[in-house]
Amino acid sequence: MNSARNLIAVAVMAGSLAATAAWAETAPDDVKFEDGAVAMSVSGNAGDAKAGAGVFKNKKLGNCLACHANSDMKNELFHGEVGPALDGVADRYSVDQLRAIVANSKEVFGDQTVMPGFYTLKVGKNPAKEFAGKTILSAQDVEDVVAYLATLKE
Numbered sequence: 001m002n003s004a005r006n007l008i009a010v011a012v013m014a015g016s017l018a019a020t021a022a023w024a025e026t027a028p029d030d031v032k033f034e035d036g037a038v039a040m041s042v043s044g045n046a047g048d049a050k051a052g053a054g055v056f057k058n059k060k061l062g063n064c065l066a067c068h069a070n071s072d073m074k075n076e077l078f079h080g081e082v083g084p085a086l087d088g089v090a091d092r093y094s095v096d097q098l099r100a101i102v103a104n105s106k107e108v109f110g111d112q113t114v115m116p117g118f119y120t121l122k123v124g125k126n127p128a129k130e131f132a133g134k135t136i137l138s139a140q141d142v143e144d145v146v147a148y149l150a151t152l153k154e
């Protein structure tokens, strides 16, 4: 057996696996918004509601509680009132609409909304260096938060 040839075969296989993974995730600029909805998972995977609850209350990630009250998290100390309370939000929006709101609220509510776009590179002019070229949430964080929001029914 020629071990160099085996090595090459392994490298080629690894390369095509990486390509598959990159294809499954949608890059922020490629997310398709149609009528206030995003029809496909941006990570290519299903969301996990439990992980999404963590993203929701994490001040370094979603920090959603800074602006939204949420009775499902009544043990958390601070609930902001800048945005509407999210109780029963899954009765008001479909999963695809919730995904659009979280990925880039400006596409749904317009540029004037104070809600950040969590999966977009359009973070305004002259972004601070640490934010340039990055999104606030990863594609999987978005799917996890959306899965969590989908549990908020009245």
Ligand code: HEC
Binding pocket: 056, 061, 062, 063, 064, 065, 066, 067, 068, 082, 083, 084, 085, 086, 089, 092, 098, 101, 102, 109, 112, 113, 114, 115, 116, 118, 145, 149
């Ligand atoms: C800086 C404040 C702010 C933060 C942080 C924020 N939002 Fe919002 N959000 C708003 C505002 C304001 C609105 C109302 C839309 C508008 O601007 O008219 C809104 C609207 C929404 C709506 C639609 C609610 C409805 O009943 O119409 C959802 C869902 C939502 N936000 C989810 C989230 C999630 C999930 C997070 C965290 C990942 C988050 N928001 C973080 C301010 C915020």
